[in-house]
Amino acid sequence: MDDRRFxxxxxxxxxxxxxxMRGDLDSRADETLSAAYGDVVSLGxxxxxxxxxxxxxxxxxxxxxxxxxxxxxxxDGRGVRAVGLTPHYREIFRITRLSDFMDIVEGDAA
Amino acid sequence: MTALTRPLRRLLGRGDxxxxxxxxxxxxxxxxxxxxxxxxxAVDIPESDPLLAYLxxxxxxxxxxxxxxxxxxxxxxxxxxxxxxxxxxSQGELIGTLNLGxxxxxxxxxxxxxxxxxxxxxxxxxxxxxxxxxxxxxxxAAEKERLAQELRVATxxxxxxxxxxxxxxxxxxxxxxxxxxxxxGGDFYDFVEMPxxxxxxAVGDVTDKGVPAALxxxxxxxxxxxxxxxxxxxxxxxxxANALLVPEMPAKMFVTCLFAVLDPATGHIVLANAGHNLxxxxxxxxxxxxxxxxxxLGLMEGIRYEETEGDIAPDSNVLLYSDGLIEAHDGxxxxxxxxxxxxxxxxxxxxxxxxxxxxxxxxxxxxxxxxQEDDITLVTLRRSAGVADGDATAGSTALTAFSLPGATGNxxxxxxxxxxxxxxxxxxxxxxxxxxxxxSEAAMNAIEYGSQGHADVPFDVDVAVTPxxxxxxxxxxxxxxxxxxxxxTPDIVRKLAGEQKPRGWGLFLIEHxxxxxxxxxxxxxxTQTVTLRLSREETSHG
Numbered sequence: 172m173d174d175r176r177f178x179x180x181x182x183x184x185x186x187x188x189x190x191x192m193r194g195d196l197d198s199r200a201d202e203t204l205s206a207a208y209g210d211v212v213s214l215g216x217x218x219x220x221x222x223x224x225x226x227x228x229x230x231x232x233x234x235x236x237x238x239x240x241x242x243x244x245x246x247d248g249r250g251v252r253a254v255g256l257t258p259h260y261r262e263i264f265r266i267t268r269l270s271d272f273m274d275i276v277e278g279d280a281a
Numbered sequence: 282m283t284a285l286t287r288p289l290r291r292l293l294g295r296g297d298x299x300x301x302x303x304x305x306x307x308x309x310x311x312x313x314x315x316x317x318x319x320x321x322x323a324v325d326i327p328e329s330d331p332l333l334a335y336l337x338x339x340x341x342x343x344x345x346x347x348x349x350x351x352x353x354x355x356x357x358x359x360x361x362x363x364x365x366x367x368x369x370x371s372q373g374e375l376i377g378t379l380n381l382g383x384x385x386x387x388x389x390x391x392x393x394x395x396x397x398x399x400x401x402x403x404x405x406x407x408x409x410x411x412x413x414x415x416x417x418x419x420x421x422a423a424e425k426e427r428l429a430q431e432l433r434v435a436t437x438x439x440x441x442x443x444x445x446x447x448x449x450x451x452x453x454x455x456x457x458x459x460x461x462x463x464x465x466g467g468d469f470y471d472f473v474e475m476p477x478x479x480x481x482x483a484v485g486d487v488t489d490k491g492v493p494a495a496l497x498x499x500x501x502x503x504x505x506x507x508x509x510x511x512x513x514x515x516x517x518x519x520x521x522a523n524a525l526l527v528p529e530m531p532a533k534m535f536v537t538c539l540f541a542v543l544d545p546a547t548g549h550i551v552l553a554n555a556g557h558n559l560x561x562x563x564x565x566x567x568x569x570x571x572x573x574x575x576x577x578l579g580l581m582e583g584i585r586y587e588e589t590e591g592d593i594a595p596d597s598n599v600l601l602y603s604d605g606l607i608e609a610h611d612g613x614x615x616x617x618x619x620x621x622x623x624x625x626x627x628x629x630x631x632x633x634x635x636x637x638x639x640x641x642x643x644x645x646x647x648x649x650x651x652x653q654e655d656d657i658t659l660v661t662l663r664r665s666a667g668v669a670d671g672d673a674t675a676g677s678t679a680l681t682a683f684s685l686p687g688a689t690g691n692x693x694x695x696x697x698x699x700x701x702x703x704x705x706x707x708x709x710x711x712x713x714x715x716x717x718x719x720x721s722e723a724a725m726n727a728i729e730y731g732s733q734g735h736a737d738v739p740f741d742v743d744v745a746v747t748p749x750x751x752x753x754x755x756x757x758x759x760x761x762x763x764x765x766x767x768x769x770t771p772d773i774v775r776k777l778a779g780e781q782k783p784r785g786w787g788l789f790l791i792e793h794x795x796x797x798x799x800x801x802x803x804x805x806x807x808t809q810t811v812t813l814r815l816s817r818e819e820t821s822h823g
Contacts, residue, residue: 230722231784231789234790235785239783242779257714259714259715266790269773
């Protein structure tokens, strides 16, 4: 990926709010991801989809950001699912047991 | 008329004999703006002339015409028409004279005239002395400022060409010191990446001091850099540099230079020498020289430089230096010399930097009030122990080794470089991804704990392959001690409940990504070693 800077776009689609992420998900994504979740809250939807299609790299600090977002979403009674994760990162979500608390959607399913 | 400068230069005034009209003028005859009648002639009285001693002790005005003294100055004064000389003495020191011609009335100077002249001289002398001192000080200050300005320029040139950063070589500690003398000589050192990836190290010394030496240094530095980008051979580089420097070298100047090319992975070193001090290598108690000889640069055309090769074993030191080190003197004017240097080198003290130890030894030798006579340049290389070819794992082949600044984000760079290094091993895609994540996490630990996020504190990565495994070692500088291995195991349930911080996944991920991991730390370095089996069948984690 040429531009690895993290970015997040919050999109409202029927029945859910989707956070489309791009770039590297690491500690430097902190503010952007927090702001995105703020937008999700203001839109009020109870279904949140994290779209990882354009995320090429996630490290442990990025995992920590997902954990925090998931904790916030659970506190707010919001269901979370993840789409677009590569098999490797699906494996990491499984090892860390993030997959026990969010739906991991395989393939390109939206 | 009086003279104001030393050595004593007398101005001879003629024509205006009235004592009351005598004035003090500057010593330069051209500066005198006097009537034609008062034309002044400069007469130097040599230090050896007996007139000086006579005037020094004379109680008052001296009749030159009647003076019986075998003195060239007296004769010169008589020829110039001087009749009376009044010594100007301040604090017992003769600082000038009032020289008077005959009175206009053609009578001798009276007792009253002489008394008046004596009084005048007694009052004028201190004022003239003060004027002399002020002028001397102004001249000295101007000269000092000129020299200081030249030093500033020379220092500025010198500093422009010293490397801003030392090379970061895995398993090597590189240190350099440049201590300019007050007069700033022409020492330099440089590190360059050779076309084949090895590291070139140059140490040199231009004869002469100040701005001329600094300019020649700058030119030599540029030529060496340019030539080192075209050739991997130190002999060829020096030979070409010499050919370029000969036609433009100022008279009586030349450059001594040692150029070494080091392969950090193997410790193999090749060097050529243009009249510079030979480098020393310390291995165990043994101190040896790497011997190569050749003419200094810039003296003669068509010089070829022989190359010497050697191998720097693990736990060895190399020292390259300029002769300011060897030729430093103590208070009794004894030279530091090669014997002291060898003794200082022979101490196998891995706990302290060789460079610091040499400087301490030198400072202890020269004493605290020592004024450095020449530039001192030291470059030291230390190859860490226990990284001999083949490493700890039998039959391993090094794939790559590199260092990166300890800045957040460089874990990604480390990951990509390791991935590139193992690309030809044919690792299954999922196993490559596991290795990449493990390397990234280990590098992040190195940045967080080893460098504490300081970009100028690097971490090293080396990658080797054995018949069964890929072994990646990430070595940091252990600024905040060991990577904590006893931290609480991350628990997603507790994290989601806020009972654990969201972070803390690093070592957990490494452990689950690769087949083995090891963390070791001492005072100076922390090392994380991750091992991944090459084939899927032998994988222990799934």
